[in-house]
Amino acid sequence: xxxxxxxxxxxxxxxxxxxxxxxxxxxxxxxxxxxxxxxxxxxxxxxxxxxxxxxxxxxxxxxxxxxxxxxxxxxxxxxxxxxxxxxxxxxxxxxxxxxxxxxxxxxxxxxxxxxxxxxxxxxxxxxxxxxxxxxxxxxxxxxxxxxxxxxxxxxxxxxxxxxxxxxxxxxxxxxxxxxxxxxxxxxxxxxxxxxxxxxxxxxxxxxxxxxxxxxxxxxxxxxxxxxxxxxxxxxxxxxxxxxxxxxxxxxxxxxxxxxxxxxxxxxxxxxxxxxxxxxxxxxxxxxxxxxxxxxxxxxxxxxxxxxxxxxxxxxxxxxxxxxxxxxxxxxxxxxxxxxxxxxxxxxxxxxxxxxxxxxxxxx
Amino acid sequence: xxxxxxxxxxxxxxxxxxxxxxxxxxxxxxxxxxxxxxxxxxxxxxxxxxxxxxxxxxxxxxxxxxxxxxxxxxxxxxxxxxxxxxxxxxxxxxxxxxxxxxxxxxxxxxxxxxxxxxxxxxxxxxxxxxxxxxxxxxxxxxxxxxxxxxxxxxxxxxxxxxxxxxxxxxxxxxxxxxxxxxxxxxxxxxxxxxxxxxxxxxxxxxxxxxxxxxxxxxxxxxxxxxxxxxxxxxxxxxxxxxxxxxxxxxxxxxxxxxxxxxxxxxxxxxxxxxxxxxxxxxxxxxxxxxxxxxxxxxxxxxxxxxxxx
Amino acid sequence: xxxxxxxxxxxxxxxxxxxxxxxxxxxxxxxxxxxxxxxxxxxxxxxxxxxxxxxxxxxxxxxxxxxxxxxxxxxxxxxxxxxxxxxxxxxxxxxxxxxxxxxxxxxxxxxxxxxxxxxxxxxxxxxxxxxxxxxxxxxxxxxxxxxxxxxxxxxxxxxxxxxxxxxxxxxxxxxxxxxxxxxxxxxxxxxxxxxxxxxxxxxxxxxxxxxxxxxxxxxxxxxxxxxxxxxxxxxxxxxxxxxxxxxxxxxxxxxxxxxxxxxxxxxxxxxx
Numbered sequence: 001x002x003x004x005x006x007x008x009x010x011x012x013x014x015x016x017x018x019x020x021x022x023x024x025x026x027x028x029x030x031x032x033x034x035x036x037x038x039x040x041x042x043x044x045x046x047x048x049x050x051x052x053x054x055x056x057x058x059x060x061x062x063x064x065x066x067x068x069x070x071x072x073x074x075x076x077x078x079x080x081x082x083x084x085x086x087x088x089x090x091x092x093x094x095x096x097x098x099x100x101x102x103x104x105x106x107x108x109x110x111x112x113x114x115x116x117x118x119x120x121x122x123x124x125x126x127x128x129x130x131x132x133x134x135x136x137x138x139x140x141x142x143x144x145x146x147x148x149x150x151x152x153x154x155x156x157x158x159x160x161x162x163x164x165x166x167x168x169x170x171x172x173x174x175x176x177x178x179x180x181x182x183x184x185x186x187x188x189x190x191x192x193x194x195x196x197x198x199x200x201x202x203x204x205x206x207x208x209x210x211x212x213x214x215x216x217x218x219x220x221x222x223x224x225x226x227x228x229x230x231x232x233x234x235x236x237x238x239x240x241x242x243x244x245x246x247x248x249x250x251x252x253x254x255x256x257x258x259x260x261x262x263x264x265x266x267x268x269x270x271x272x273x274x275x276x277x278x279x280x281x282x283x284x285x286x287x288x289x290x291x292x293x294x295x296x297x298x299x300x301x302x303x304x305x306x307x308x309x310x311x312x313x314x315x316x317x318x319x320x321x322x323x324x325x326x327x328x329x330x331x332x333x334x335x336x337x338x339x340x341x342x343x344x345x346x347x348x349x350x351x352x353x354x355x356x357x358x359x360x361x362x363x
Numbered sequence: 364x365x366x367x368x369x370x371x372x373x374x375x376x377x378x379x380x381x382x383x384x385x386x387x388x389x390x391x392x393x394x395x396x397x398x399x400x401x402x403x404x405x406x407x408x409x410x411x412x413x414x415x416x417x418x419x420x421x422x423x424x425x426x427x428x429x430x431x432x433x434x435x436x437x438x439x440x441x442x443x444x445x446x447x448x449x450x451x452x453x454x455x456x457x458x459x460x461x462x463x464x465x466x467x468x469x470x471x472x473x474x475x476x477x478x479x480x481x482x483x484x485x486x487x488x489x490x491x492x493x494x495x496x497x498x499x500x501x502x503x504x505x506x507x508x509x510x511x512x513x514x515x516x517x518x519x520x521x522x523x524x525x526x527x528x529x530x531x532x533x534x535x536x537x538x539x540x541x542x543x544x545x546x547x548x549x550x551x552x553x554x555x556x557x558x559x560x561x562x563x564x565x566x567x568x569x570x571x572x573x574x575x576x577x578x579x580x581x582x583x584x585x586x587x588x589x590x591x592x593x594x595x596x597x598x599x600x601x602x603x604x605x606x607x608x609x610x611x612x613x614x615x616x617x618x619x620x621x622x623x624x625x626x627x628x629x630x631x632x633x634x635x636x637x638x639x640x641x642x643x644x645x646x647x648x649x650x651x652x653x654x655x656x657x658x659x660x661x662x663x664x665x666x667x668x669x670x671x672x
Numbered sequence: 673x674x675x676x677x678x679x680x681x682x683x684x685x686x687x688x689x690x691x692x693x694x695x696x697x698x699x700x701x702x703x704x705x706x707x708x709x710x711x712x713x714x715x716x717x718x719x720x721x722x723x724x725x726x727x728x729x730x731x732x733x734x735x736x737x738x739x740x741x742x743x744x745x746x747x748x749x750x751x752x753x754x755x756x757x758x759x760x761x762x763x764x765x766x767x768x769x770x771x772x773x774x775x776x777x778x779x780x781x782x783x784x785x786x787x788x789x790x791x792x793x794x795x796x797x798x799x800x801x802x803x804x805x806x807x808x809x810x811x812x813x814x815x816x817x818x819x820x821x822x823x824x825x826x827x828x829x830x831x832x833x834x835x836x837x838x839x840x841x842x843x844x845x846x847x848x849x850x851x852x853x854x855x856x857x858x859x860x861x862x863x864x865x866x867x868x869x870x871x872x873x874x875x876x877x878x879x880x881x882x883x884x885x886x887x888x889x890x891x892x893x894x895x896x897x898x899x900x901x902x903x904x905x906x907x908x909x910x911x912x913x914x915x916x917x918x919x920x921x922x923x924x925x926x927x928x929x930x931x932x933x934x935x936x937x938x939x940x941x942x943x944x
């Protein structure tokens with residue numbers, strides 16, 4: 001059996017069990033050539049297990065993994081042309097930076113001088129040439145991170161695996177490294193598979209994201225898809241902030257679904273495959289897609305009172321008590337305050353949704 | 364060292380699982396041949412007949428155990444009554460080892476506690492100070508102790524010179540000297556496990572107790588001690604077990620009156636007067652006692668671990 | 673140290689514990705210090721102090737017993753080096769299987785076997801080993817001492833090595849495997865160098881245990897073969913002489929030196 005050889009990695013019905021515990025439940029996904037692909041999910045969702053299965057550190061209980069069409073799930077890690085950037089970098093403490101970077105090349109049979117020459121080039125690429133003779137402990141966290149990258153890239157792997165590589169860095173350095181990683185991926189043209197639990201990081205860097213939870217794939221798509229069109233409750237809740245409404249679907253007409261709230265209030269939004277007439281589901285509306293007004297502006301405007309305004313730097317977050325739904329959060333950008341209104345706590349007002357803001361969720 | 368005996372530390376990975384049989388083979392072979400097989404052979408020897416110039420005759424006999432437990436009169440032809448000679452030696456060993464253990468606990472607990480409450484970076488230095496003497500030759504330490512405690516030794520000289528006593532105190536060749544020697548030999552074994560337990564202890568529990576109006580000593584007795592009890596028990600076992608079978612301290616510091624099992628066993632294998640089967644039997648009895656004690660301890664530990672979840 | 677004012681309210685401090693600790697250290701060190709001091713005594717008598725002199729050290733090397741001690745010292749060092757080297761190698765391999773070999777049925781049994789020499793009273797080990805060599809007709813001599821010491825030293829080498837191995841994260845070896853190293857290469861090029869501090873401490877502890885052992889040696893040594901401890905014991909039995917103190921002080925110095933090296937080696941953490 002062979003895989004589709006235009007895909008860098010193809011995972012077919014992969015299952016991972018530890019005794020009675022199932023860490024991965026039949027995952028199938030394809031990662032395209034030259035893609036920055038992210039596995040996103042809370043800790044324990046199985047994303048690291050999947051990555052380690054691709055790297056070869058975990059056996060595959062069931063299923064297959066293909067690398068550019070070759071079946072690899074039974075190969076040991078040292079026979080797979082994929083390299084890993086580890087969460088804590090795992091730089092060999094007893095070797096110099098140069099020898100760390102040269103290690104993989106030497107193990108693959110390059111002569112010491114060849115390996116060192118190539119390692120030197122890699123260090124140049126990550127701008128650490130001047131540290132070649134130092135030991136890892138003499139470098140800062142950000143520098144160690146870049147050495148780990150250089151070391152993993154030096155043997156020219158077909159796929160680079162990154163296991164939460166930025167989690168140990170402080171916020172500022174993390175932001176800078178996010179960009180650097182993205183640039184490096186474009187420059188080298190190597191497929192990156194990135195694991196993170198940080199949804200903002202995933203949205204910033206990825207071409208596509210696989211959201212995982214409880215050993216299952218929840219949604220796979222481009223960052224905008226995932227953010228704006230979450231498929232289910234988990235994705236809507238895990239990615240960004242959202243308001244949820246319980247609604248019943250009354251009818252579906254030309255791609256639009258007409259729903260009502262418990263109190264009878266009617267709302268209209270795009271229909272979603274798999275949600276039929278009569279189903280009781282949740283509706284998700286992002287806080288920044290809401291705005292407030294004195295009078296109802298649309299059919300779907302909801303009446304309520306302002307409970308509290310919270311200043312959070314770039315935005316103001318308003319908590320609104322609604323008549324016939326749980327509290328809502330409305331986010332108003334400070335730069336938008338010319339167009340949008342902020343009300344004092346206690347004021348009666350209406351909350352309005354921008355077009356296309358409401359999204360129906362499966363389960 | 365029996366502390367982690369039940370688990371031996373957790374396995375962190377299975378990187379070398381294919382090779383583990385080969386990796387363990389040298390240890391298995393060496394220890395099976397040089398420790399397990401000898402113990403088995405010792406068991407066999409304890410049921411053989413003694414040869415008068417040392418060694419054994421390969422003939423089954425219960426004579427060794429009979430000699431240990433049975434008094435059959437001067438000519439050996441009376442019915443068996445309990446032989447007290449050797450039981451008394453065992454009892455003395457238990458008594459001496461027990462006293463030395465209590466002495467170690469009395470000194471070792473406050474010491475371990477004091478060390479565990481020092482600033483973190485100085486603790487290894489304190490532990491090191493406590494362990495250095497242990498690594499000095501036991502024979503040399505015992506000889507040094509004897510020298511210090513002799514009637515004309517530096518301690519008595521010092522005490523006479525400062526006028527505390529008029530004539531030397533006789534310490535060497537007393538029970539107390541043996542206890543002191545055992546205490547001195549194995550004290551680090553008491554300090555280290557207690558230290559480890561106190562270091563892990565969460566002192567906010569003491570603060571909570573103090574906050575709830577407990578005095579310091581009540582806090583020590585009712586909150587700290589129960590928490591560090593496993594360390595205390597481990598320490599007591601680690602001192603008691605080697606003390607029971609010790610040879611040098613009773614031999615050099617105790618003299619003939621204060622005979623312990625170690626000397627009894629040693630005597631059976633020296634020169635022509637020995638009795639190998641009897642020495643093997645006494646060793647078996649000692650080993651069985653110690654292993655039963657360790658087994659009880661391991662079971663109690665396993666139960667405690669289970670209770671903790 | 674807390675000042676007296678804050679100590680009054682410090683829940684951690686118990687009055688008298690510090691004094692007991694000092695007493696403890698005094699008891700531990702007083703005999704060693706006293707013997708060291710008296711080894712420099714110029715007097716022929718043990719206890720009359722007649723000024724500082726090196727005469728007993730000279731006596732150790734040139735006196736009537738010097739030949740006996742020289743041979744004994746040589747024996748002791750040869751035995752200790754061989755026993756410590758072999759037991760350290762055995763312990764390193766065993767620790768790799770125990771700490772890096774996953775879970776397996778014989779793991780607990782193996783650990784029990786490795787720590788058996790620590791659990792059985794030393795005199796019992798000595799008796800058993802003597803009986804064993806006797807039963808298979810193995811002549812007692814240097815070889816029997818080396819074999820007995822090797823087995824007895826295994827747990828002492830094993831403990832620091834396995835402790836260290838648990839401290840070395842397995843991601844280093846995984847990174848090596850990921851970078852195309854074979855398991856053997858991951859072991860020799862990554863794990864062993866990272867384990868070095870533990871291996872060195874294990875070797876040193878095994879070396880000291882062998883060098884210091886009296887009881888087992890006393891049982892399994894053949895007639896005429898002496899190590900330093902058995903030679904010293906023999907001399908002490910005939911009455912204490914000042915040259916014993918000189919030789920004890922030297923042996924004490926070797927032990928303290930080696931333990932100090934071990935302490936600093938194990939403290940140097942090469943994974944940071």
